[in-house]
Amino acid sequence: MVSEIVTLEGHLIDSDVMRKVLTRIVEGGGEFEFVEFKVGRRNEDISFARLSVSAAEPQALDDILAGLTYLGATNTPGDARLAPAEADGILPDDFYATTNFDTFVRRAGAWEPVDAQKMDCAIALRAGRPRCVKQGQVRAGEPVVLRGPGIRVRPPERSRDVSVFGFMSNDVSAEINKGIAIAAAAREMRRARAAGEKIVVVAGPAIVHSGGDVALARLVREGWVDVLLTGNAFATHDMEKALLKTSLGVCQLSGRAVEGGSRHHLYTINAVNRAGGVRGAVASGLIPSGVMYELVGKGVPFVLAGSIRDDGPLRDVITDVVAAQKAYAEALEGCGLCLMLASALHSIAVGNLLPARVRTVCVDMTEALPVKLGNRGTLQAIGLVTDVGYFLERLDQELLRKEIHA
Amino acid sequence: MVSEIVTLEGHLIDSDVMRKVLTRIVEGGGEFEFVEFKVGRRNEDISFARLSVSAAEPQALDDILAGLTYLGATNTPGDARLAPAEADGILPDDFYATTNFDTFVRRAGAWEPVDAQKMDCAIALRAGRPRCVKQGQVRAGEPVVLRGPGIRVRPPERSRDVSVFGFMSNDVSAEINKGIAIAAAAREMRRARAAGEKIVVVAGPAIVHSGGDVALARLVREGWVDVLLTGNAFATHDMEKALLKTSLGVCQLSGRAVEGGSRHHLYTINAVNRAGGVRGAVASGLIPSGVMYELVGKGVPFVLAGSIRDDGPLRDVITDVVAAQKAYAEALEGCGLCLMLASALHSIAVGNLLPARVRTVCVDMTEALPVKLGNRGTLQAIGLVTDVGYFLERLDQELLRKEIHA
Amino acid sequence: MVSEIVTLEGHLIDSDVMRKVLTRIVEGGGEFEFVEFKVGRRNEDISFARLSVSAAEPQALDDILAGLTYLGATNTPGDARLAPAEADGILPDDFYATTNFDTFVRRAGAWEPVDAQKMDCAIALRAGRPRCVKQGQVRAGEPVVLRGPGIRVRPPERSRDVSVFGFMSNDVSAEINKGIAIAAAAREMRRARAAGEKIVVVAGPAIVHSGGDVALARLVREGWVDVLLTGNAFATHDMEKALLKTSLGVCQLSGRAVEGGSRHHLYTINAVNRAGGVRGAVASGLIPSGVMYELVGKGVPFVLAGSIRDDGPLRDVITDVVAAQKAYAEALEGCGLCLMLASALHSIAVGNLLPARVRTVCVDMTEALPVKLGNRGTLQAIGLVTDVGYFLERLDQELLRKEIHA
């Protein structure tokens, strides 16, 4: 048997970290013994633990300890190890892969916070500071942090503070009172607004199909949206409705299909592109209403990311996915609240780019998307299983204190 | 501010109980202060905690304390309070409602375990012993345990012991290697068999539609099923296939629909009822194969519970749901492993009747059913999101070491 | 090769019957040749077709012809054949099994309509008239119609008449403008009201969880509901909310869980049963609001069907499922519009009891339930994939022209 001592500190119980640490040790075939455990006496106090972790083989112990690092455990107190990237986009094999928890790197005995925290990145030293950098964007020769000593993560606690999200868990369920949950989301928007944090909306085309676009446009107009992240389809559906009163060829007044195929969809792209893109189409008066219209009018930034399903696409679409990912990441800086609305592709993309500390609500018709987000590490996303049209109409009502059909 | 001291003991961290206790206090508007916290040093040791819980109002504190009782916290050390049932099926208003955790009642200073543990029952004294009794079955005058002192529950720990279920969490996901998960279920069946525990299968009609009935019949024949709980539809589909080679009128050899409506379904019920029911139909040679055939042949007990959707029904169906619930509960006694296979109605019914300590696997095509089971308190159910036909064929292969089409 | 002539008449193209007939012939291994085909020239005219159907073997031809009968094809012009039921609930093997299409039986050369049309029944002669009778309710010696000549069904056309349902297809989709669809449902309710037809609501417990109960209660109060069909859970959740402000122990004002387990649920059943049931509880003032309160107040009939999942149950619950099925069937007489709201069990049960001509809307969170209803023959059900709370609030707004929170 070989063993090592690891230490943890923080809200170990209510962050669920202590349980995950014990589980990981046992699943890895190891055993543990508490050397010290000081629990925070009151809500605001943090806890501290020292454990002896042991396993039959050194390799098994190393594997357990590597896993515990990602949960915030530290064992060896030395500085972080670094090695240069071999080539553009090629890391040293022993690189440390980030989580979306706040991370610190120890250099010359001091713990430095990592910038631009997001999951599945390398940590490179840029301008003398550790920073999360997507693998493909690491440049040849840049110093990259390696696994092992000198890395510390701080998982966010979940429940000790009764926020407006307090009553909602990240347990997904369709069986809750939606009105209460939506009211809580509205309170959280007010909080983010008061705190000067950005509210980012990730929008899927179902918003237009389901009729929620009217409420979303109003929220933009009233200043409740700071950034909109979406793709070609949402923008086109929204402008098709402004231009032709249809969405994918279905009349949004009568519900009847008009003409065949998706001519209206293509027609809209054609007309908007002829006008030079979304901003030109709004400026020229071609697009006189809708979400895109309000975004342009209020000067709210939006990013349209391309996908292989796209028709057209609109001139505003970033067709290179790596460039689109960068544009999303930049737009997300300063985000304090993220609403993911009925878009699997873009929600997972955004989850990959957000630190776990950003409050996140995922609205979708089934449990599958919130479950998927959690599986991919976006554990902070609160799943709200409902119709996105309902969510937006009620949110609008909560925030704007007006009738639903005003 | 008013406050009380509560104590907890057990695997407080890995059972997730400690976190739930803190959450409940804060959600209830209270505060806590740890007076003492002794963590179990090694895997096998239990932990012990004493907390001071405080709230602004006595009523708020009482509500918090009542909630903590259900998580295993005890505050007042006295004996349990009792009051007689007012009438048949009518409890004193202050009755204690059970969870599915093992429960103990303190009488004359001694802790007595409660018999027939299941959720949402009253605890009545019968033959001098505390016993979970469904509300509707409590008799006038029976002593019933009231909320308050003298009740203790013991939530099961989840992870410290690496069982075959160790690697599976109760986090539902479709994104796992099904082969590994099914192999683990097979190992668990061998464990239950070796331990002399009953293996109970809850079966839905999708088993027949999806072609999994062949494997299930083989498992019954080879002695892997001790009890089958289902309804009219599964039994009829299975026998329709034995009799006419169709299931709901769809030929199970060619996949083609035959004739109209559901004549074959009704024909089967008619023929089986004419023979006096399932056992008569097997005895007379009318039903020469299938799951019901094997159950009768091996003498494995089965219970068919009626539902308002039923055609017929078969003579064997218990059409009174209260009687059916009793029959299910009796059949579940001694159950050590429960496989819930593609049946929402019967799985939730069985979840209501099982103690949380019984290992439970819920196989269904979507996350919705396992999520629902968890929401209703059957937290021990491990959700396996896959095709029930796949599950049964692979399970059969794992257990019987034969080809899938043998 | 053997062949037979069959004739069809009605809206053969827009009912989709002609296509199904050709498909069935080819799938059955047969061939066809049109002898005559007169298409209705205008919307209101019916079509007429005579086909020669042939197959290699007499048995194959018989099977095809039997299948065509269920689609409305007639071949032999004779009277229907009859045979007595062998015993209570035991039919002659050659019995005809009904569809949910309007059916006619030829006796003494005249076509008589079948009473109480519903699927999966026998047709018995009662008081000299043909009537759909559930298998289990046929009495020994009653004359039962056999397969073969003298039976004609009339599938409903789907589209030639532009009803308010005209724009909705029975193709299920979440991707439609819900506002338009709900407005159409409201128009249909007005039409049914004007026509003196009953509006029947089938209600699941998710209505209360999702907060839609307030709108449903208002609809009852305003006279928009003629019958409510549900089970123990919906009624209890609704009354728990009236009594304790919670639903399954979750506070419906704050969204917070109160106390443990489901004590509030059981407490409600206990209190209501002590008062003698739902009507007694309303009369005594115990239940001062909610859907059940409004039903009692308005004298709107409701049926609570038992299920094996039930706690309690409430005294009003019919625990025998065969009796509950009969009570549902009686309550459905005269139904002109059926709203199935978030309840798989009861919706399928009701689908089994309704003729296909009754306009039916099925509201659920996923495509699975409407797809299931269609698979079981309730082809007329229009699936509306949305949150039931949204549906009810918007419906209420459409019908009552009030604010959502009025």
Place this chain on the structure above:
Amino acid sequence: MVSEIVTLEGHLIDSDVMRKVLTRIVEGGGEFEFVEFKVGRRNEDISFARLSVSAAEPQALDDILAGLTYLGATNTPGDARLAPAEADGILPDDFYATTNFDTFVRRAGAWEPVDAQKMDCAIALRAGRPRCVKQGQVRAGEPVVLRGPGIRVRPPERSRDVSVFGFMSNDVSAEINKGIAIAAAAREMRRARAAGEKIVVVAGPAIVHSGGDVALARLVREGWVDVLLTGNAFATHDMEKALLKTSLGVCQLSGRAVEGGSRHHLYTINAVNRAGGVRGAVASGLIPSGVMYELVGKGVPFVLAGSIRDDGPLRDVITDVVAAQKAYAEALEGCGLCLMLASALHSIAVGNLLPARVRTVCVDMTEALPVKLGNRGTLQAIGLVTDVGYFLERLDQELLRKEIHA
């Protein structure tokens, strides 16, 4: 009232076109009168119809007639009208938007088939022949076909011929015997192979998570796959498994998670990219097994399309979505059978690029994806609701006549 005569020919009844035509007329507020209707007498004969369509307003009539064109109706017998594209990617507003049905353009009195048929394209004249061209790829000045006369589409019939798909409808359902359906898919693969048509597989990452990769690799090795269309995630998961025995960090032998985050995922991309990409990694021996290994070994072409969710990405990924769409379209030429396996993004992309005549099977865990495909016009896709691992293992067994674990 204004009116026009339209003509239709083909398998008007069994293609369901006649019913859709009548529905469209009535939904558009019009009326119809059959002038002539000759039904094909036998299976192999086609039908012919002439209808007078009338409406109250010329605009309404035009809208109806435009809609009927997409269903194959022709009214005016003239040549197609053409106009030059205004600029690169900018069409004349009156352009005709294609469906995925085989289309013909009338020029100088002769009907010419359109090349590269796919939905949502313009028809441009290139090298003197009409061709489907994506809007964004039309060049300035190219002649583009306009709506109106001279366009004819031929919707595929569905049922008169009993193919191996005969028994499967495009009605989605989880409630079928999967073994029979998979056997039919296998027969269809043999048919395509015998006919010299390409078999294209669209693959999602769930194949690896669910353990179906082993069977897919074997199918590739045995020559059953001609093209594989997927993205970065599937390829990386597959190679992670070959390299490290894990998939997204979960051990595929034990089911246990190893280390934290997704380091294995990033490590694999790093190692493969260092080797120059997939082919280099296979050539160097780095990747010794799996689906990608077999593709490279057999020289089977694959296309990896980028998405905004991607880590890395692999060097082989086409990060520009317009370029990726083109590469998919080229790879799909000659496709006779398309298997869409558990990938929403790529399946919808491929559906957009396939003519409706290509037989298509969509395997997914819920009804939602097949329903979505149908809503987007990929009506030919047969939905098979099951676990993709099950599908692949059974398919492999059917085609290779070996044991599942061989």
